[in-house]
Amino acid sequence: MILSRTSQYAVQAMIYMATQEPGQPILNKDVAARLNVPAPYLAKILQALAKGNLLESFRGRLGGFCLRPEGLRTSLMDILVLTEGPTFTKNCLLGLKQCSKETACPLHFRWVPVKERIIELLNETTLDKLSQAVKSGKYRLADVPVKLFPELDVLA
Amino acid sequence: MILSRTSQYAVQAMIYMATQEPGQPILNKDVAARLNVPAPYLAKILQALAKGNLLESFRGRLGGFCLRPEGLRTSLMDILVLTEGPTFTKNCLLGLKQCSKETACPLHFRWVPVKERIIELLNETTLDKLSQAVKSGKYRLADVPVKLFPELDVLA
């Protein structure tokens, strides 16, 4: 309803990073496996997050990605500004290029307060809170992978 | 931030129809000119709205599109369900296929109340209200077309 797939993967990945031991690089492929997402595509996203200073990256053996030292304070807004572009909360619902208090579309004054609520949510929701939630075990970060042969479980 | 271009055009077009005299068919090309959007593309959108019973269409001379008799009661939600698909308010922010109270993503319980506000807005905002707003002259329905030769205005 609101986010591109790229943003969804980015948020999922960042939350996952936040659940891991700080300073310990995680492999792109491990994140991809955990989230059940195509690894090469996720790589691009993680690289963008690193360029945007939300992640640190290390090459070579023992390399990988991890949160920056203060990374737990990263908000959803910080992530989405990178993945959706800096104006993604600024646009008119009807797509008008000019839509402000003075040049308002007919939805403007109805939409603004709702949009404020959304922005508030994005700003106040941090990786700290989200990773706590995931670690509690009560929430799921990714879809359960489809089981092709569930009958094999009896062997496990 | 939320709506596809198709939806934006659809809403703009519906509001415009609602400002016109009821029962009087309006030409697709006139709507397109008023909204400054590509006519063939808009035609498809209007046809879809007609199929979805939000508009009536008439072929031949004196044909065109107009609101159905009770069309002013149409809500934004009615329009968007057609253009974005019936599940557009149902999806998980993180894109999980399963995300409900029992199988919640870590954003679920934060997002739901905000989403409720959005849904409320979409349901209670009708073409009646929006067309009134436009008719008052205080709101604009489309971008002012770019003026190539503004100096010609002195002739008008």
Next chain:
DNA sequence: TTCATTCTATACCTTTTTATCTTGTTTTTT
């Protein structure tokens, strides 16, 4: 050093969305 490992960068392919075009069908007027 040399090698495997892992990110980096770029280019490419595929799918979806947006937009256009063409041909037909219906309806009204003359």
Next chain:
DNA sequence: AAAAAACAAGATAAAAAGGTATAGAATGAA
């Protein structure tokens, strides 16, 4: 009946988003 006006429908094209592939550079360890 014929012509004109307008929608209907499907094919096509362009642009954006999603996803893949490959060559290159940095790192650590044998």
